[in-house]
Amino acid sequence: MDDARMLIWLERVMNVSALFVALGVTGEFVGNWIAGPIRKRLDGVKESEIAQLRKDTADANARAAEANQKAEQERLARIQLEAKIADRVLTPDQQSHIASDLKAASLEGQHATIVWYSESFEAAKFASQIEGAVKSAGWVTKFPPASPGFNGLPVSSGILIMTEPPERSKRAGWTLLSALHKERVVASIMAFDRKGTEEMFKKSTDPEDSRILVIIGSHP
Secondary structure: HHHHHHHHHHHHHHHHHHHHHHHHHHHHHHHHHHHHHHHHHHHHHHHHHHHHHHHHHHHHHHHHHHHHHHHHHHHHHHHHHHHHHOOOOHHHHHHHHHHHHHHHHHOOOOEEEEEEOOOOOHHHHHHHHHHHHHHHHHEEEEEOOOOOOOOHHHOEEEEEEOOOOOOHHHHHHHHHHHHHHHOOOOOEEOOOOOOHHHHHHHHOHHHHHHHHHEEOOOOO
């Protein structure tokens, strides 16, 4: 093949290659032009699906949180109901704590009368546990089978501590009240109304006149 023919053949090959390149560029342009809207629609669908998925997840989390909150409320209500129904109890540790608080107040020999609802075994058992703690502190106790309401004693719920006019009685009453509260025992305190005989009680040297009365009432 002479040079002239070779040149012609190369030019034809170059022209064909250029044509293929042009067709490729054109095809790419046309493809992008057609595919662009399709991609946008697909992207829109994906974003919508993602948004819906996020919303469904948030809704599910909210329902789960609400269910957990309701379950916790029911659990607390059940615990409160069980505590209200269950017998009142002072554990040996609690009795020891109460005795320690009473001893720290240097009230050895303090007189305390403890009464309870005689028709309630629960109140009697609880009263016995309180008497045990008081006696461990060196107090002198009476444990008569008299119910609140008898002989003018007030009827109460929980524990009522009543004090006589002497300061020792008041100090003993408030010390026991504080010790009971530390052990989460429901208790309150009030003074006897001695109707004008307060000074006589204050001057008395009888330990009974400086006593406290502990009334174990019904389950609060």
